[in-house]
Amino acid sequence: MPKITTQQLRKRTQASAATASIKPQTIGAPYQKQNPKAKSSSTDGSRHFGPMFNKELGQHILINPLVSQGIVDKANLKQTDIVLEVGPGTGNLTVKILEQAKKVVACEADARLAAELTKRVQGGPFQHKLEILHGDVMKRDLPYFDVCISNTPYQISSPLTFKLIFHRPLFRCAVLMFQREFALRLIARPGDSLYGRLSVNCQLYSKVTHVMKVGKNNFKPPPNVESSVVKIEPLNPPPPVDFEEWDGLVRIAFSRKHKTLAANFKNTAILQMLDENYRTFCASNGLMVEDGFQIKDKILSVLDQLGYSDTRASKMDIHDFLKLLSAFHDANIHFC
Template sequence: MPKITTQQLRKRTQESAANATIKPRTIGLPYDKTQRSQKTAAKGGNSAAESSRHFGPMFNKDLGQHILINPLVSQGIVDKAHLKQTDIVLEVGPGTGNLTVKILEQAKKVIACEADARLAAELTKRVQGGPFQHKLEILHGDVMKRDLPYFDVCISNTPYQISSPLTFKLIFHRPIFRCAVLMFQREFAMRLVARPGDSLYGRLSVNCQLYSKVTHVMKVGKNNFKPPPNVESSVVKIEPLNPPPPVDFEEWDGMVRIVFSRKNKTLAANFKPTATMQMLENNYKTYCASNELMIEEEFDIKKKVLEVLEQTGFSDSRASKMDIDDLLKLLSAFHDADIHFC
């Protein structure tokens, strides 16, 4: 065995000591894609939130806030109103003012009714210091809870949840205005313009058409809004009849409600339910008592109602095929028989 010198032994000892101090390498866990994707998503979410702040105000879908962003559609709506330089325009739900600024270019004054204070502030800032500032008046609040001011024309990208009440609020507004150009959910709009025989023809159709001329203006796709609604939209033009027909709306609507309860059934069938006959009998007795009229000893409300239907020739008619004139004739015949609906 070869001899080891003192120098060689010292060198080997130093090498062993050096190797003893080397720490083992820590082997990491496999690459965690889930953990990284979560971090990335969180970072992306924050980025999206930041970018949305720069886009504009956050819209409240509970208030039906779907802002019209297509300028061609906005201009088309304003054009259909045929505005004059002397017109005062009521705009319901102006939002950020995309429609408003186009109306201001052609009208004498715009009264914008906005329920959301944030959007009202945005609209104020948009026209502030500009040539149209003096022509804009903003009413903050719910349009359905306030009296409407005088106006010549109404233009609205209508919040869909107030479509029906706003329509009839406008129709019964006095003094009578020239026209209203209104954006609605497409199905609601088509109900307004439906004619006898159409599948959507019903109580809403005849109630609106009794007091106004209603025409379909244009279809508007959901991608023309921000954020996009879940349904397609349409624009209609409503022109109130001037003078309006001398018809008591509560009487009219009371009869129409019965007639269209099952619009594809015969009128005789719609008037036969016990609850309907009981209501008409109570109304008949109340009317006779109020006007000091004698009630026949063998009075039978069912017989009396069916006689009216037979005499007018509408016993076997169906509401889905009856026009406004038919319904007015029927209401007049019931009144001649002292039968009332409210």
């Protein structure tokens, strides 16, 4: 029997995945180096529905149909909805969404999984309702959608969240699976241990609620952490806030969130940056900088007037930060 080289196997596998005419072969060499001491993929569940899942790409397929249905139910889909699904994998969530929505636009980075999903709906009643976009969702413009549903690859949790929040036109809601700790940071409130810059930035533009906890055994292969599902509903209309300015203030406030605001603003590098911004703003707007001007004195004066000098960021809510940003702008102090 003639020998087949690894290169020949790779070409055959890629051709099969591209056409989706036959099931892609599950072989290790084209995708990753095999470690003879490594645990077999058949024991950790990394082979399921054909292809080998890549944990480094966050490929953990949700296999519990009750959890999948619960996620779809929380989206409150309408028959007229266009749904964006990020990371559909082999389609366990997709097929449930297709039953209730007008159309699903599924963005999948892995050609092998895209081929599996294509085969799964091919020739069925939902084939015409599914559009698959192959590629990295973070490197492309998002299409129009009403609802986003995602078993999110954990390494893009933060950039995807803010890509969705700043997407226009506004969508109705997003129901997203995240690592448990990240999800808890999104919903954290002032005084919570996980409350921070991520919480404030997300909650400025949206209402975020916790939907459900999802244990690691609901996935194949199981991840190393527990998961949670959150629902994000963008505020409509969004607040008229310059995000770069807002984030600049919040970044300073949470640089040491248990320290007072006055202590954080006394940092030498921060004072230098704000002094340069102040002088640039004055020069651009024809304003004079008085002799002996000290940015530190001006900042502490603003904090004292608001009664925030001894306040800690960990205890401040959205209204507090908006009030502080407005006062700094009135004093011609800017953060970008």
